[in-house]
Amino acid sequence: MELTAEIAAYRAGSGDPGRLVGEFRRAVLLVPLAGGSDEADSGLMSAFSGGIRWFYAFTDEEALARFAEARGEARREWPYLAVLGARLVDAVVPEVDGPAGVAVNVADADGSMLFPPVAGIVPDAYAVDVESESAAGVA
Template sequence: MELTVEIAAIRDGSGDPARLLGEFRRAVLLVPLAEGPAGVAVNVADGDGSMFFPPVAGIVPDANAVDPVGRGEVA
């Protein structure tokens, strides 16, 4: 499935988070450079299909993640 379909499935409760993450990783996205950790917004122009991924491990490189797990700590 494409990313927007996976997002819609998550929003309606039928989605699989692992498939969403896989599509997210395969998607071509432009992410602005920031001085600190920044999340990724997807499809922000569509009120029904928009999502925001916070700057946590698994979304951004672990070295830039704001969650302790992303920095090698155990949750």
Template structure:
């Protein structure tokens, strides 16, 4: 079953987002439209304790999300040893909420990685136009 969220601009299914990302990787898609597509999509976000699972590198945090159980499954299986009981819990979150509320609440620049374990991963960097300017360290937002 596809998760669909109703937000301004029309809903996009998580499967539809995955297809658009695959098209971009194949050189057929419209890369600049992907942040908007992501905003209108509901994704799965692995959790650790009371928060979302993130990783950092080079001063940037990455929040990991998946377009559905099919994309999340290989990650969860591969990383089962990282969890005490071998299971990964997750929650469902709207892309817009993640970019507009969660990312700015982090204390460092942060982006979003979609389907990191699949054949077509995508990284949304912490840049103005993707995240709010106050969360973007690209010279237009507050420095962090």
């Protein structure tokens, strides 16, 4: 099953969290660049909410176009990178100063999904629900 179908199943109450995360990790996601058309100076587009940096990611160009339309920016060019979900959480999240997660298809009221910085989604060292060894007093 593809990611959008797993999101729909999960939102309908019949999905499996493990399958959902697995599909997310295997999915090629479109991640818009923050700085516009000059890719060399652009980071990945994100927002900060609830103490978490959320990277925007989309399952296809149509979902990205709906996001652009919702922002009133459909006429401008939207450069993006195609990135595996696993790469986002395993390589990008650890580079962020503070907790980070991925917001998929955020302009789709019935098809969006947040993948927060918790164990099982991001590496344990960056999960907000895992006590670090230094915080636990282990040296």
